[in-house]
Amino acid sequence: MALKQYLLIPGPTPVPPEVLSALSHPMINHRSSDFKAVLSEVTEGLKWAYQTKNDVLILTASGTGAMEAAIVNTLSPGDKILILNIGAFGSRFVKIAKAYGLNVDDMKIERGKAADPKAVAQKLKEDKNKEIKAVIFQMNETSTGVINDVKSIAAVVKEHGALVIVDAVSGLLTADLKTDEWGLDVVAAGSQKAFMVPPGLSFVSMSEKAWKAYEASKMPRFYFDLGAAKKFAATGETPWTPCLTIAFGMQVSMRMLKAEGLENIFARHNKLSKAVRAGVKALGFGLLTDDRCASKAVTPVIPPAGIDAEALRKAVREQFGVVLAGGQEDLKGKLFRIGHLGYIDKMDMVTAFAALEIVGTQMGANIKMGSSVAAVEEMLK
Numbered sequence: 445m446a447l448k449q450y451l452l453i454p455g456p457t458p459v460p461p462e463v464l465s466a467l468s469h470p471m472i473n474h475r476s477s478d479f480k481a482v483l484s485e486v487t488e489g490l491k492w493a494y495q496t497k498n499d500v501l502i503l504t505a506s507g508t509g510a511m512e513a514a515i516v517n518t519l520s521p522g523d524k525i526l527i528l529n530i531g532a533f534g535s536r537f538v539k540i541a542k543a544y545g546l547n548v549d550d551m552k553i554e555r556g557k558a559a560d561p562k563a564v565a566q567k568l569k570e571d572k573n574k575e576i577k578a579v580i581f582q583m584n585e586t587s588t589g590v591i592n593d594v595k596s597i598a599a600v601v602k603e604h605g606a607l608v609i610v611d612a613v614s615g616l617l618t619a620d621l622k623t624d625e626w627g628l629d630v631v632a633a634g635s636q637k638a639f640m641v642p643p644g645l646s647f648v649s650m651s652e653k654a655w656k657a658y659e660a661s662k663m664p665r666f667y668f669d670l671g672a673a674k675k676f677a678a679t680g681e682t683p684w685t686p687c688l689t690i691a692f693g694m695q696v697s698m699r700m701l702k703a704e705g706l707e708n709i710f711a712r713h714n715k716l717s718k719a720v721r722a723g724v725k726a727l728g729f730g731l732l733t734d735d736r737c738a739s740k741a742v743t744p745v746i747p748p749a750g751i752d753a754e755a756l757r758k759a760v761r762e763q764f765g766v767v768l769a770g771g772q773e774d775l776k777g778k779l780f781r782i783g784h785l786g787y788i789d790k791m792d793m794v795t796a797f798a799a800l801e802i803v804g805t806q807m808g809a810n811i812k813m814g815s816s817v818a819a820v821e822e823m824l825k
């Protein structure tokens with residue numbers, strides 16, 4: 445028999461049955477009043493999730509499309525920008541920016557650590573002529589399981605005057621993000637992470653300051669032109685045919701999330717993050733990050749010496765259907781990652797640690813059966 449699958453990766457996340465059935469909605473005219481109502485409900489929900497009154501535009505693309513849109517709509521070739529590169533997604537921003545001819549200051553930070561707002565402030569102080577046009581960073585770096593102090597970083601960038609561009613694709617809804625209160629100019633998100641919907645749509649918010657930058661921007665753009673998106677959004681449409689299927693899914697997931705409430709959603713992710721960290725310690729495995737900057741979405745785990753992360757990942761998948769993520773960039777093969785965002789729940793964590801105990805023991809780790817499961821249970825009480 446095919447194994448039951450426990451998809452515990454940091455996106456795409458599992459999809460609740462209510463959303464899955466919404467995905468089978470027949471196609472309708474994407475310029476009909478029926479579909480306008482769907483887009484309008486999704487947009488209102490996004491504003492709620494972003495905690496913003498700014499425009500939030502809907503793109504048919506994975507999260508990387510939203511990252512690219514953030515860059516091509518606010519900057520011009522040759523502009524100097526500062527990227528706080530704390531992991532693989534920071535490196536992706538560097539690649540996108542270079543592809544568009546930006547002058548990138550790549551502030552590469554030790555993997556497993558968050559960006560230090562004081563170091564960012566120092567860097568911006570040195571920019572006497574205010575050449576840096578934007579500071580770009582992740583809310584949550586999925587490859588290293590690190591959450592940045594977005595509020596403090598944004599505050600020092602505001603003092604300097606550069607745009608604050610945040611990739612919150614894996615971070616949004618896993619922890620508080622106050623787009624307006626913290627002065628975030630552009631924020632990117634995607635359907636397949638904490639929204640519990642398959643990949644296909646991504647989202648970008650634009651502050652008034654970001655729209656001013658848009659007017660001045662000379663970057664080439666077409667598909668991701670947010671000016672066009674804004675114009676069409678005013679009539680409840682998108683410039684091009686959107687992925688209607690995912691919009692139907694987003695409508696249902698948004699209703700579920702709103703019924704739960706932001707504080708409860710944050711608390712749910714926080715609880716799972718704490719439970720996983722307790723489980724890892726009880727297993728005798730290692731954590732990449734310390735508690736202060738621990739992601740609420742995903743936890744990287746370092747197996748003990750002599751146990752290969754990839755072999756362990758393969759064994760838990762083949763024996764128990766537990767699907768974990770591998771390492772990225774330099775961390776490939778050195779660790780595996782447990783996703784705990786979106787439609788991943790408490791019992792999924794118990795399951796994952798039960799499987800890790802059995803497979804870890806098979807591979808020679810000295811594990812007392814039930815020890816990590818007990819540690820997880822303690823945190824879930």
Ligand SMILES: *Cc1c(COP(=O)(O)O)cnc(C)c1O
Nearest residue numbers: 506507508533584586611613614
């Ligand atoms: C998932 C993710 C993205 C988007 O990646 P896609 O594969 O394009 O969906 C962007 N940034 C972060 C931090 C992510 O976790």
